Amino acid sequence: MATLYGVLKQAETEGVAIGHFNVSDLLTLKAVFESARDQNVPVVVGVSEGERQFLGVRQIAAMVKSLRDEYDFPIFLNADHSHSLASAMEAAKAGFDWIVFDVSTLPLEENIRQTRTAVETLKAIRPEILVEGEIGDIGSGSEIHDTARDVRKGLTTPAQAREFVEETRIDTLAPAVGNMHGMLKSMVAGATKKRLDIERIRAIKEQTRVFMTLHGASGTDDGDLRRAIAAGITVVHINTEVRLAWRQGLDSALSTHPNEIVPYKILPPVIDSVKRRVAARLALFSK
Numbered sequence: 001m002a003t004l005y006g007v008l009k010q011a012e013t014e015g016v017a018i019g020h021f022n023v024s025d026l027l028t029l030k031a032v033f034e035s036a037r038d039q040n041v042p043v044v045v046g047v048s049e050g051e052r053q054f055l056g057v058r059q060i061a062a063m064v065k066s067l068r069d070e071y072d073f074p075i076f077l078n079a080d081h082s083h084s085l086a087s088a089m090e091a092a093k094a095g096f097d098w099i100v101f102d103v104s105t106l107p108l109e110e111n112i113r114q115t116r117t118a119v120e121t122l123k124a125i126r127p128e129i130l131v132e133g134e135i136g137d138i139g140s141g142s143e144i145h146d147t148a149r150d151v152r153k154g155l156t157t158p159a160q161a162r163e164f165v166e167e168t169r170i171d172t173l174a175p176a177v178g179n180m181h182g183m184l185k186s187m188v189a190g191a192t193k194k195r196l197d198i199e200r201i202r203a204i205k206e207q208t209r210v211f212m213t214l215h216g217a218s219g220t221d222d223g224d225l226r227r228a229i230a231a232g233i234t235v236v237h238i239n240t241e242v243r244l245a246w247r248q249g250l251d252s253a254l255s256t257h258p259n260e261i262v263p264y265k266i267l268p269p270v271i272d273s274v275k276r277r278v279a280a281r282l283a284l285f286s287k
């Protein structure tokens with residue numbers, strides 16, 4: 001079985017990206033897994049602290065492990081946006097492959113100090129675990145937002161990124177390069193797209209040489225995503241688009257079966273709706 005590090009290294013070498021999709025339930029997990037299997041590409045499942053609290057830390061770890069073992073398939077699990085060392089350690093002990101340690105709202109020097117401690121502590125629990133750090137401001141909340149943030153405020157600079165990576169010894173870096181969590185209503189309608197700072201991505205990659213993760217990629221222009229991957233992005237996070245597809249699939253399933261009460265007869269359209277969205281993103285990232 002390939003390791004997560006090996007999967008990222010191969011993607012970097014081939015100039016493709018690995019898809020990372022957040023899940024809150026078994027329907028979404030099934031949809032992500034089936035899409036990845038259909039295309040025979042490795043995939044990462046992410047769970048934020050809120051998603052972990054809802055699903056159970058050890059329970060989601062057991063579900064992902066059972067898929068990986070039964071199908072001998074490279075599906076990995078990430079503790080997305082862990083805001084405390086305690087929640088990061090809980091995930092590491094439960095068998096997660098990857099931890100995003102996110103104290104990016106703190107001043108840089110304090111972010112560096114806490115992230116370095118997290119790297120040391122988490123690798124003492126499981127040496128093969130990967131740890132991601134974050135600098136810059138990409139907002140929070142993978143939801144539908146009414147108003148646009150100014151993404152030019154809080155962009156990561158190549159010099160900051162270099163210092164951060166050297167001082168913390170993280171495995172992967174989450175920079176702010178025009179991305180943001182959540183989607184605007186105009187993006188849901190397809191009228192506007194997020195745009196990325198491709199030259200900034202290229203410069204940060206040159207300065208750091210670590211794997212880079214693009215958070216908050218829902219609603220991003222397809223061409224920008226391809227160029228970002230070519231410039232050095234190795235992992236792309238999609239959450240809001242998945243949640244939107246889940247909700248649309250659920251609305252349709254309930255209105256199609258107004259009198260049905262059997263969950264497994266009502267809910268398959270939810271899986272299908274999420275699968276279509278995940279499949280489209282995986283196809284884009286892997287070519």
Ligand SMILES: [Zn+2]
Pocket residue numbers: 080081181215216237
């Ligand atoms: Zn994120």
